[in-house]
Amino acid sequence: MESNQTPTDDDTDRTDRLAELLDAFDADAETVTDAWEGAAICTSWGYGQTQVNFAQIVEVSDSGKTVLARMVxxxxxxxxxxxxxxxxxxxxxxxxxxxxxxxxDRGPSFRGSYPYIDGDPETGTRLDSFLPAAEKTGTYHRTPSNRGH
Known part of the structure; x- marks a missing residue:
């Protein structure tokens, strides 16, 4: 959010949601609770241009050490x-x-292989770490497909 903008209800909701999620994360045990179900997560990658992938946590394991997610x-x-x-x-x-x-150092992350192209692992997978999307207000930068860095 730029300094000349005033916080919106959406910003407050996002901040409240992030606080709720962080309370449902045990950093020492590297576990999360069911409060993470439905949470949006994101990863960005790319050398020649920035790509961004989003997913949603759809299930937390009984141990809280793994989650199931699907692309968004x-x-x-x-x-x-x-x-x-x-x-x-x-x-x-x-x-x-x-x-x-x-x-x-930023809190929880979620690491593993995911089907980054169209949600189908037969099309291709990528190993990466996702961070909570609730941590950011506004949009994530992505390089337009017709441009590179």
């Missing part, structure tokens, strides 16, 4: 300078995939 589509917002911002938007799709709960 994104809404793209093209900015006046030609860059793009994306936010998770829509229902989960594709096959579920397992991610391991990890702790890092």
């Amino acid at each position: 589509p994104a809404t793209v917002e093209t900015r006046s300078n030609g860059t793009e911002g994306v936010v998770p938007d829509g229902e989960p799709y594709g096959e579920s995939f397992r991610l391991h709960v990890r702790s890092n």
Whole structure:
């Protein structure tokens, strides 16, 4: 959020949701509770251009050490300078995939292989770590598909 903007109800909801999720995370045990079900998570990657993938946690294991997630589509917002911002938007799709709960200096992360192209692992998988999408207000930067860095 830019400094000249005032907080919105959406920003407050996001902050409250993140606080709720962080309370449901045990960093020492690297576990989460069922409060994480429905939480949006994201990862960004790419050398020549920035790609962003979103997923939603659909189930937490009994131990809390792993979660099942499914991919989530994104809404793209093209900015006046030609860059793009994306936010998770829509229902989960594709096959579920397992991610391991990890702790890092920013809080929880979720690590594992996921079907990054169309939700189908037969099309291709990628190993990466997801972070809670609730931690960010606004959009995530993504390089438009017709541009590189």
